[in-house]
Every structure is written in C-alpha cells, then in structure tokens.
Amino acid sequence: MxxxxxxxxxxxxxxxxxxxxxxxxxxxxxxxxxxxxxxxxxxxxxxxxxxxxxxxxxxxxxxxxxxxxxxxxxxxxxxxxxxxxxxxxxxxxxxxxxxxxxxxxxxxxxxxxxxxxxxxxxxxxxxxxxxxxxxxxxxxxxxxxxxxxxxxxxIDEMYSLFNELSPSRASKKVLVGNLNNKELIFPNQIKESYHMDNTRLHLYLQDRFKIDMRMQEINPTLRISFANLHTNLYQCSPLLFNLETSDLHLTTSREQCVYFxxxxxxxxxxxxxxxxxxxxxxxxxxxxxxxxxxxxxxxxxxxxxxxxxxxxxxxxxxxxxxxxx
Incomplete structure (x- = not known):
C-alpha cells in the first residue's frame, strides 16, 4: 500500500x-x-x-x-x-x-x-x-x-490488479460514497445491472446488510444512510471498503452481492x-x-x-x- x-x-x-x-x-x-x-x-x-x-x-x-x-x-x-x-x-x-x-x-x-x-x-x-x-x-x-x-x-484494494491482469475474473464495481458522506448514493448502473427499480433494490440491499439502514430518497437515485457506518466497517459487506481512500463500492454483480x-x-x-x-x-x-x-x-x-x-x-x-x- x-x-x-x-x-x-x-x-x-x-x-x-x-x-x-x-x-x-x-x-x-x-x-x-x-x-x-x-x-x-x-x-x-x-x-x-x-x-x-x-x-x-x-x-x-x-x-x-x-x-x-x-x-x-x-x-x-x-x-x-x-x-x-x-x-x-x-x-x-x-x-x-x-x-x-x-x-x-x-x-x-x-x-x-x-x-x-x-x-x-x-x-x-x-x-x-x-x-x-x-x-x-x-x-x-x-x-x-x-x-x-x-x-x-x-477486498476492494485487489480490484486494480484484476482490472489490469484478468478483468474477466471479477465484475465491475461502482463508487457509492465515502466514509465522510452522510449518505451513500446507488447509481442507475447498479439498478440496471440488478434489473431492479429503486424500491426493489432497497429491499434487496436491506436483506443483505447487517447494518441499520434508512432510505433517504428513491427518485431519481436511491440514497441510503447507514447508522454508525464508521464503527461497523468490519461488517459493512456487501459494501467494499478501501482503507487507503475511505471509498465505498458495490459490485455490479447480483451473484457477488452477498454478505461475507x-x-x-x-x-x-x-x-x-x-x-x-x-x-x-x-x-x-x-x-x-x-x-x-x-x-x-x-x-x-x-x-x-x-x-x-x-x-x-x-x-x-x-x-x-x-x-x-
């Protein structure tokens, strides 16, 4: 690093x-x-x-x-x-x-x-x-x-290597925010990849996250705030947390969007x-x-x-x- x-x-x-x-x-x-x-x-x-x-x-x-x-x-x-x-x-x-x-x-x-x-x-x-x-x-x-x-x-920090050496092995990821943000924004690219509208995507994510989350807005973009995200990084999956940048990403693959x-x-x-x-x-x-x-x-x-x-x-x-x- x-x-x-x-x-x-x-x-x-x-x-x-x-x-x-x-x-x-x-x-x-x-x-x-x-x-x-x-x-x-x-x-x-x-x-x-x-x-x-x-x-x-x-x-x-x-x-x-x-x-x-x-x-x-x-x-x-x-x-x-x-x-x-x-x-x-x-x-x-x-x-x-x-x-x-x-x-x-x-x-x-x-x-x-x-x-x-x-x-x-x-x-x-x-x-x-x-x-x-x-x-x-x-x-x-x-x-x-x-x-x-x-x-x-x-592991978020490993993605750059996959992109350079074997991009077919890992799905794309999308930036949804930073630890300094009060809320995370889930762009249309995720909805399109998951084939869901905002309401369904919110329910889908709610089922996978173990951190309390509140939907702030569903139109035109899904915005979600998480309770105590800073103190729950150890279990923020399926979000991908980057220690160096404090950025948070989400995979565009439904199959890889799991709690692990x-x-x-x-x-x-x-x-x-x-x-x-x-x-x-x-x-x-x-x-x-x-x-x-x-x-x-x-x-x-x-x-x-x-x-x-x-x-x-x-x-x-x-x-x-x-x-x-």
Whole structure:
C-alpha cells in the first residue's frame, strides 16, 4: 500500500488490565452472561495475551522474508480472532474441536496449478466457524467452498490488479460514497445491472446488510444512510471498503452481492497461503524466485495489504463494542 499506518497504536488502550477487565465485563453483562464480573477478571489477561501474541506475529512478519510471511500472518490473525471471540464467549475455547483451523484445502495438481482457481472448504468445527457464528451470526458454513478469486474480490484494494491482469475474473464495481458522506448514493448502473427499480433494490440491499439502514430518497437515485457506518466497517459487506481512500463500492454483480465480511476472506486466503508455503515448498519458491507465474502480483499485493487491513478491521470490531459511560 502507498501509505504508512501504525495499525497497532490504537490497540494500546487494551493493554491495560483495568480497562480490558471493564471492557469484558460490559460485553458479558450486556449479553446477560452469568457471573459476568468473575468471568471478566478470569479472561482479562488471556484477552490481553491474545492481542500481544498477535502483535508479535504481525511485527515479526514485517521483518521476515516473504517466504515466511503467510505462516506468521495467518497465526497473527488467528490470535487476534481468538481475542475477539473471547469478548462474545467467556468460556472460549470450550473444547479442543474449536481450536482447529476449520478449513481444508484440496490436493494440488502439480501441472498447470492456478492459485486464483484454488479453493478452500469449510469444516464443521474450528476457528473459522466459531468466528462466523459468534462475530457475524453466520451459520451453516460447513461444506462451503470458495476459490481464491471469490475471496480476493471481497477486498476492494485487489480490484486494480484484476482490472489490469484478468478483468474477466471479477465484475465491475461502482463508487457509492465515502466514509465522510452522510449518505451513500446507488447509481442507475447498479439498478440496471440488478434489473431492479429503486424500491426493489432497497429491499434487496436491506436483506443483505447487517447494518441499520434508512432510505433517504428513491427518485431519481436511491440514497441510503447507514447508522454508525464508521464503527461497523468490519461488517459493512456487501459494501467494499478501501482503507487507503475511505471509498465505498458495490459490485455490479447480483451473484457477488452477498454478505461475507472481508475479514473472513483474509483468514481463508492466509490459511491457503500458509499451507502452500509449508507443504508446497517447491512451487512457493519458484513463485518467489522466477516470477514465472501470473499469481505473483496477487499474492504479494495481498500479503502487504493484509498485514495492515486485517488488524484494522478487527480493531474496528473491538472498538464498536466499547460501551460509553
């Protein structure tokens, strides 16, 4: 990315036991969890240590050779997600099943392997399903398969590469606004692509967004305001949020207009890359040394991006849960 940003600086407030204990107590108490105060004291230091361990993984990754970054970033993200889970589930991890990654990859074909066509499959138990259920209220993820292309197009900053290198793989996106706007404008291009009028498009989007939304105007252009969009970026899907520009886009494809929070894409892509770097060493080092694969730009750009954006999105989640006195 073309800008520098200390993504860990905002986390400093959580590296205070009194603050984190009160923070966890507020989470548990608002969810009517029994013994909220006792559980918040018990979980205070595990919560902080998850965050600290994650920070160490990420900072080590930034200093490491590219060949090692997928493993370090994947485990850094995993620790950060565990901290987030602890805000919802005071007994996490309640059993060994939830400690699994929750994802599997297919056996690789040695000839004509294409990273963008590679896929991952969601398992019944594990960290991925727990995150989907606890943080995003997504159920029945077991058995779902996602290609790397499907996951990468959930990340706004990846679109420029698709446009340059393989435009047929991803649909067009349309600018609908910026975080600084009070309302978002959904232009006629979206209506035409979705084959809907304004009223139907509003109902269609309302069914997919998890953030409270209010229709401001339907003629001639659909205008919608979202409640607390700044504090809900971690779940603003199907909107695509660009961290560098603060712009918000929407795909012109109805098939791709689904609720799939971006952080889930980061986890699944990093899982796959970490498996490649560990078990497909020959392919991995040929990618890094020969530049012979069209996959190289996508992977390098993603690794640079995720080291900043994944912690940013999850701090947005943690911050959104802070109860003001």
């Amino acid at each position: 073309s800008f520098t940003y200390d993504v860990w600086k905002p986390y400093h407030l959580f590296f205070s036991a009194p603050f984190s204990q009160k923070y966890l107590y507020n989470q548990y108490n608002s969810s009517s969890i029994v013994d909220a105060e006792q559980r918040s004291f018990k979980n205070c230091y595990p919560f902080i240590y998850y965050l600290e361990h994650s920070k160490n993984y990420y900072q080590t990754a930034l200093k490491s050779h590219t060949s090692m970054q997928p493993v370090l970033l994947f485990y850094g993200l995993s620790q950060l997600l565990k901290a987030c889970l602890l805000t919802k589930n005071p007994v996490y991890p309640e059993n060994t099943a939830v400690l699994a990654h929750g994802v599997s990859t297919r056996k690789r074909k040695k000839q004509s392997y294409d990273f963008l066509d590679d896929e991952v499959k969601i398992q019944k138990n594990g960290l991925f399903s727990e995150v989907g259920k606890e943080l995003f209220h997504m159920k029945q993820l077991e058995g779902q398969k996602y290609t790397m292309t499907e996951l990468l197009i959930h 929070p971006e952080i889930l894409s980061h986890y699944l892509i990093l899982y796959n890359l970490s498996m490649i770097s560990r078990y497909e060493t020959e392919w991995w080092y040929e990618l890094l040394h020969t530049y012979s694969s069209k996959d190289y730009p996508y992977i390098m750009h993603f690794l640079q991006l995720t080291s900043i954006k994944a912690p940013y999105l999850l701090f947005n989640y943690l911050q959104s849960q802070i109860k003001k006195d």
